[in-house]
Amino acid sequence: MVDATYDIALDPLARSASLRYAAGRIAIYSFLGFFALIYLLPLFVVVANSFRELPEITRNGLIALPHSFSLKAWPQAWAHYCVAGTCEGIKRNFYNSLIMTIPATIASTLLGAINGYVLSKWRFPGSETLFVCILLGVFMPGQVALLPWAYILGNLRLSDSVYGLILVHVIQGISFTTLFCRNYYVNIPDDLIKAARIDGAGFWRIFAKIILPLSPPILIVTVIWQFTGIWNEFLFGLVFTGGTQQPITAALVALATSQMNAHPYDVASSAVLIGAIPPLLIYLFGGKYFVRGLTQGAIK
Amino acid sequence: MATLTISGLHKRFGTVEVLRGIDLEARTGEFVALVGPSGCGKSTLLAMIAGLESVSEGEIRIDGRLVNSVAPKDRDIAMVFQSYALYPTMTARQNMTFGMESRGVPKAEQEAAIKRVAALLQIEPLLNRKPGQLSGGQRQRVAMGRALVRDPKLFLFDEPLSNLDAKLRVDMRTEIKKLHLRVGKTTIYVTHDQIEAMTLASRIAVMHQGSIQQFDEPQVVYDHPANIFVAGFMGSPSMNFIPGELTKVDGHPAVAIALAGGETAMLPLPQPPQSRPANGKVVLGVRPEHLFRYDPNLKSQKAGLAMLTAPVEVVEPTGAETHAVLKVGEREIVGRFDPDGAPRLGELLPLGIDMAHACLFDPDTQALIRQGSA
Numbered sequence: 242m243v244d245a246t247y248d249i250a251l252d253p254l255a256r257s258a259s260l261r262y263a264a265g266r267i268a269i270y271s272f273l274g275f276f277a278l279i280y281l282l283p284l285f286v287v288v289a290n291s292f293r294e295l296p297e298i299t300r301n302g303l304i305a306l307p308h309s310f311s312l313k314a315w316p317q318a319w320a321h322y323c324v325a326g327t328c329e330g331i332k333r334n335f336y337n338s339l340i341m342t343i344p345a346t347i348a349s350t351l352l353g354a355i356n357g358y359v360l361s362k363w364r365f366p367g368s369e370t371l372f373v374c375i376l377l378g379v380f381m382p383g384q385v386a387l388l389p390w391a392y393i394l395g396n397l398r399l400s401d402s403v404y405g406l407i408l409v410h411v412i413q414g415i416s417f418t419t420l421f422c423r424n425y426y427v428n429i430p431d432d433l434i435k436a437a438r439i440d441g442a443g444f445w446r447i448f449a450k451i452i453l454p455l456s457p458p459i460l461i462v463t464v465i466w467q468f469t470g471i472w473n474e475f476l477f478g479l480v481f482t483g484g485t486q487q488p489i490t491a492a493l494v495a496l497a498t499s500q501m502n503a504h505p506y507d508v509a510s511s512a513v514l515i516g517a518i519p520p521l522l523i524y525l526f527g528g529k530y531f532v533r534g535l536t537q538g539a540i541k
Numbered sequence: 542m543a544t545l546t547i548s549g550l551h552k553r554f555g556t557v558e559v560l561r562g563i564d565l566e567a568r569t570g571e572f573v574a575l576v577g578p579s580g581c582g583k584s585t586l587l588a589m590i591a592g593l594e595s596v597s598e599g600e601i602r603i604d605g606r607l608v609n610s611v612a613p614k615d616r617d618i619a620m621v622f623q624s625y626a627l628y629p630t631m632t633a634r635q636n637m638t639f640g641m642e643s644r645g646v647p648k649a650e651q652e653a654a655i656k657r658v659a660a661l662l663q664i665e666p667l668l669n670r671k672p673g674q675l676s677g678g679q680r681q682r683v684a685m686g687r688a689l690v691r692d693p694k695l696f697l698f699d700e701p702l703s704n705l706d707a708k709l710r711v712d713m714r715t716e717i718k719k720l721h722l723r724v725g726k727t728t729i730y731v732t733h734d735q736i737e738a739m740t741l742a743s744r745i746a747v748m749h750q751g752s753i754q755q756f757d758e759p760q761v762v763y764d765h766p767a768n769i770f771v772a773g774f775m776g777s778p779s780m781n782f783i784p785g786e787l788t789k790v791d792g793h794p795a796v797a798i799a800l801a802g803g804e805t806a807m808l809p810l811p812q813p814p815q816s817r818p819a820n821g822k823v824v825l826g827v828r829p830e831h832l833f834r835y836d837p838n839l840k841s842q843k844a845g846l847a848m849l850t851a852p853v854e855v856v857e858p859t860g861a862e863t864h865a866v867l868k869v870g871e872r873e874i875v876g877r878f879d880p881d882g883a884p885r886l887g888e889l890l891p892l893g894i895d896m897a898h899a900c901l902f903d904p905d906t907q908a909l910i911r912q913g914s915a
Contacts, residue, residue, distance in 0.1 A: 435588075435620075436620070436687075437628070439614060439618065439619065439620050440640030440643050440687075441643035454630035455629060
């Protein structure tokens with residue numbers, strides 16, 4: 242009883258406060274929802290167009306609600322569509338991208354881990370300077386390296402080849418992977434290394450038995466970063482390869498720009514989506530580790 | 542069984558000299574504590590013995606063999622770290638076998654060593670747990686186990702107890718002492734805690750600013766500190782230092798100290814100083830436990846008891862004893878008293894000083910002035 246009177250006494254004040262709070266929340270969420278919608282709209286357009294029939298697209302326009310449904314564009318994009326004279330779809334380019342991205346990701350991650358291990362646990366005179374030099378690569382735009390790479394790939398006879406692209410991506414990626422791993426390994430106590438040295442373990446044994454088992458969080462971050470980065474990269478692919486050697490991103494550019502007859506919006510849309518699937522999957526399965534790995538600090 | 546001999550050891554990082562000529566030796570089975578404030582170089586010295594830091598100058602010998610440029614793994618040592626440095630991804634058992642695997646010890650031998658050490662340290666139930674699943678004290682045991690499976694010539698401890706809470710630290714201290722009595726390995730133990738050094742060591746090396754101030758048995762270090770630094774570092778509460786002047790009373794040597802209000806107290810010395818600073822000025826060092834509430838009965842028991850009066854400024858009961866801060870001249874000194882008859886706040890205490898246990902220091906060189914007939 243006493244409580245009730247007490248509540249009533251405060252009620253008008255509490256009501257207006259909670260109303261104001263609710264209004265504020267509604268405003269914030271509608272604001273955020275609105276921008277999320279704008280952000281998602283292009284994706285919606287592409288997904289919708291990949292399932293529309295081409296005549297309907299040309300009739301109603303590219304940005305319109307779908308009035309037809311067809312699965313034809315997908316197999317067309319995957320295996321049959323003709324780009325620059327060859328009619329194999331983007332299948333080959335998709336495989337090219339896999340052949341390029343997987344080894345380049347693994348190699349650059351491993352090299353980054355070894356670099357990070359040396360730069361954090363086996364410092365030598367000048368190692369800090371070296372680290373700063375490696376860091377410069379993080380801030381250098383890729384196009385700066387275009388000409389030197391053209392020269393090197395030409396001399397190595399690796400131009401117009403997926404293997405040339407692997408080399409480019411491994412080297413270009415080392416800056417990032419080294420930075421990630423070095424900053425993670427710095428937090429591993431040096432005493433572990435000292436204890437292992439007294440225990441008789443050498444450079445590689447310490448790396449394999451002590452450092453690598455502690456590395457999964459940062460390796461997941463690095464792999465996701467490298468995989469999506471290399472897969473989505475198209476400047477090097479476009480410049481250094483052509484036709485059957487092109488990765489999927491470069492092929493998509495070719496597909497979008499080859500306008501023989503009516504623009505194949507349906508096929509282009511499904512091709513774009515096919516090209517987006519692998520990084521999407523990687524992020525879907527690894528995303529939570531990505532955030533966890535980036536925010537994870539020292540190992541105790 | 543093994544000895545450690547260090548002579549003329551220097552360590553420089555660029556222009557900074559961290560160790561300035563260390564001479565140290567540990568006899569077979571001895572427990573040597575390196576003690577000093579942080580930054581005194583004790584951990585660097587230990588790292589050099591372990592081979593984790595290079596030698597700038599001088600010699601380190603283990604069992605007579607010069608090991609200056611021998612790799613840590615080939616020095617036949619084992620080390621326990623302050624952070625324990627257990628490999629986080631391995632179980633306790635794997636932590637202990639890692640070193641043996643690196644050295645290619647046969648599996649059967651590894652098993653036998655694990656069995657022996659696990660029984661010794663009573664860690665059998667913990668062997669399959671990872672460090673993350675162990676408490677601080679358990680990690681400490683596993684870290685010691687990892688050192689013990691090696692059966693090394695030399696045991697190195699780097700502040701192994703500083704990460705434990707106060708109660709556990711005392712327990713583990715006793716454990717380490719028991720362990721050393723049982724295993725009997727030559728041990729070098731680094732600590733900043735003078736009580737750990739006193740309780741564990743057969744000899745203590747007190748370090749300060751990169752050099753050893755005194756290297757002797759614990760009681761000798763405590764009773765006859767080589768200089769003012771050692772005297773102040775060993776013992777808690779610290780030794781009291783009172784400036785005074787050498788003089789004579791009735792032909793017997795005494796120390797005159799200034800009291801408040803221009804008065805002077807004459808404290809007779811039971812043993813004459815062996816040397817005399819040029820101007821006669823000395824620093825009188827008195828440990829807190831050598832201060833008493835004066836009464837004539839006590840005087841008959843303690844021959845060297847000198848008396849003066851001092852106002853009581855602060856009283857701190859600790860249970861077992863009561864600490865009191867007293868004012869002597871311009872200085873504050875601390876005494877440890879029996880709770881029965883402890884000084885009361887504001888009281889003008891008749892203070893007895895046991896001069897037979899007091900130390901004299903030269904204020905210029907800071908060194909101890911030895912007393913007694915030369």
